[in-house]
Amino acid sequence: MLKPGATIGILGGGQLARMIALAAAPLGLKAHIYAPEAGSPAFDVASTHTQAAYDDLAALERFARSVDVVTYEFENVPVYTADFLAGHVPVHPGAKALGITQDRLEEKTFVSRLGIETAPFAAVNSVAELEQALQEIGRPAVLKTRRFGYDGKGQVIIREGDDLAAAFTAIGHQPAILEGFVPFECEVSVVAARTGDGRFAAYEVTQNEHRHHILYRSTVPAEVTPAIEAVSREIARRIGEALGYVGVFAVEMFLVVVDGTQGLIVNEIAPRVHNSGHWTLDGAVTSQFEQHVRAIAGWPLGAVERLGRVEMTNLIGDEADEWLAVLDEPGAHLHLYGKEEARPGRKMGHVTRIFEE
Numbered sequence: 001m002l003k004p005g006a007t008i009g010i011l012g013g014g015q016l017a018r019m020i021a022l023a024a025a026p027l028g029l030k031a032h033i034y035a036p037e038a039g040s041p042a043f044d045v046a047s048t049h050t051q052a053a054y055d056d057l058a059a060l061e062r063f064a065r066s067v068d069v070v071t072y073e074f075e076n077v078p079v080y081t082a083d084f085l086a087g088h089v090p091v092h093p094g095a096k097a098l099g100i101t102q103d104r105l106e107e108k109t110f111v112s113r114l115g116i117e118t119a120p121f122a123a124v125n126s127v128a129e130l131e132q133a134l135q136e137i138g139r140p141a142v143l144k145t146r147r148f149g150y151d152g153k154g155q156v157i158i159r160e161g162d163d164l165a166a167a168f169t170a171i172g173h174q175p176a177i178l179e180g181f182v183p184f185e186c187e188v189s190v191v192a193a194r195t196g197d198g199r200f201a202a203y204e205v206t207q208n209e210h211r212h213h214i215l216y217r218s219t220v221p222a223e224v225t226p227a228i229e230a231v232s233r234e235i236a237r238r239i240g241e242a243l244g245y246v247g248v249f250a251v252e253m254f255l256v257v258v259d260g261t262q263g264l265i266v267n268e269i270a271p272r273v274h275n276s277g278h279w280t281l282d283g284a285v286t287s288q289f290e291q292h293v294r295a296i297a298g299w300p301l302g303a304v305e306r307l308g309r310v311e312m313t314n315l316i317g318d319e320a321d322e323w324l325a326v327l328d329e330p331g332a333h334l335h336l337y338g339k340e341e342a343r344p345g346r347k348m349g350h351v352t353r354i355f356e357e
Contacts, residue, residue, distance in 0.1 A: 001298035002068055004028030008293065009067030009089070011081070013040025013049070015337035015347065016073035016273050019281070021046045023289035029297065034063050041338040042073075054081045064088035071247060071296050075101050075271050076148060092196070092246035092296040097271045100243065104146050105177045107269055114238055117265050119254075120180035127168050133178040134158065140181040143167050145174045157181075182265055184254035188222050191277035192236040193248045193291045193301055200240060201291070201301045202233040203284060206276045208252075214345060218276045218312045220283065224255060228262045239269060248292035250274035275314070275347070282333040282352040283310030309355040320348035331355075 002008075008024055010017045013035030021031035022045055033042045033049040043049040048066065052059035054077060063085075064070070070091045072082070075098060082095040100106050108121045122133035124143065134141060139162075145154035156170045158178075168176075187210065192202035207222035208215055224232075236251050250270040256263045277288035286294075286302025294301055315322075320342055326334045336349035 002029065006030070006068040006297070007032050007047070007066065008296065009034060009063055009070040009085075010042065010046075010073060011035070011054070011070065011077045012073035013037060013042040014073055015041055015339075017042035018045055018337060019289045019335075020071070020073065020273065020292060023287060024293045027290070027293060027297075029293065032063065032067050034060075039340060044338050054078050057084060060084055061088065069296050071292070072098075073272055093249070093271050094244065094246070097243045097245055097249075101269050101271045102147055104144055104268075105175075106146075108177065108179075110242070111239065111266050111269070114242055116235055116238065117263070119182045119265060119267070122178050124168075124176040124178050127165050130164050130168055130176075130178060134164075137178060137180045142179045142181060143171060144177050144179065145171050146177055147174075182254045182256065182267075184256050184265070185262075186223070186255050187252065187267075188224065188232070188255050188264075189218075189250050189252045189274065189276040190232040190236045191248060191250045191274055191280070191288050192233070192240060193288075193295045194240040194245045195295050195301060196246045196298060198241070199301055200237050201304050202236050203277065203280060203288070203304045204306060205229055205232045206279065208276050212345070214316060214347070215275045215314055216316070217314070218279055220279055220306055220310045222255075225262050228255070228264060231264055235264065235266065243271075245271070247271075247295045248273050248277070248288050250276060252276075276312075278335070278350050279310045279312035279352055280304075280306075281335065283307050283312075283354050307354060309357055311353045311355070313351050313353075314347055315349040315351065317344045317346055317348065318342050323349070326351050 007030040009032045013033050018041045024031050031046040033046040036053050070085050079099045100110050108118050120137050124130045140159045143156050156167050187208045189206050194200050205222040206218045206220050209217045252267045254265045273288050280287045284306050326332050333352040
């Protein structure tokens with residue numbers, strides 16, 4: 001268990017690391033950010049930062065000796081980096097969660113073995129294997145790289161008549177997974193936290209709207225039945241337990257309706273604080289960022305009740321230029337991430353709005 005005054009090491013220097021560091025400060029904890037990119041947004045709010053590569057073992061060792069626990073803000077930190085650091089300091093969540101969630105095929109296999117429903121899937125390493133997988137799964141289907149894809153990158157939809165060689169070329173001939181298309185009603189997620197001794201808490205199901213494969217808006221409560229609320233929490237609990245997870249994570253799911261009854265199909269696991277949980281910063285008793293700090297510090301988890309009907313909207317690209325109008329809006333909570341350049345498709349901040357029930 002950490003004590004106030006301890007230092008949390010965070011791998012990655014983007015907005016998630018920034019918000020974790022900001023959540024740690026009121027609890028009397030310091031943050032040391034480790035990231036390879038110059039000018040990382042989290043550098044501005046941390047007590048210390050290191051700019052170095054994830055394979056710089058000397059820098060990693062110095063980093064490990066300066067902190068009391070290590071966490072990360074994104075799932076593409078190399079597993080060998082987490083393993084190396086774990087030889088010097090506790091790392092939460094552990095390398096097991098990182099390794100499984102970095103590989104879409106490993107992740108789908110892991111979830112399926114828990115008896116939790118996913119879209120049908122198959123490994124694809126060539127055009128011939130893609131053709132065989134399509135015969136089994138059918139069209140439309142989604143071809144995704146097994147690694148390093150996010151916000152719609154590294155994937156392509158295959159419909160009737162599409163050229164398979166062109167589809168495989170579009171993802172760079174990388175090891176891939178083919179997933180059957182799910183006719184869903186909407187996309188939802190559940191953000192949850194687990195401690196090292198197995199304590200667990202989950203926020204309410206969040207309903208998510210994507211535009212151009214990027215999360216645009218999240219709303220709580222979601223339009224789901226009480227039964228689905230309970231199932232979503234149980235899915236998250238089982239996943240967290242099977243991973244031996246410590247920290248906050250998110251499970252992204254499709255809400256489907258079969259014969260008038262709602263059901264859930266797991267799409268992805270995010271082993272970190274998550275964009276769809278940003279509403280908790282202003283709309284819940286405990287934010288997901290404070291919850292993550294509490295979990296990795298070995299502290300009691302905070303209450304997860306929401307404070308009204310909540311809507312979170314991402315500010316993408318030059319939408320952040322409207323910051324003054326947002327500040328002039330009664331009840332709007334503005335969060336800007338301190339990024340220097342507003343590029344198309346880049347998340348520059350978000351706005352939270354809370355309404356009475």
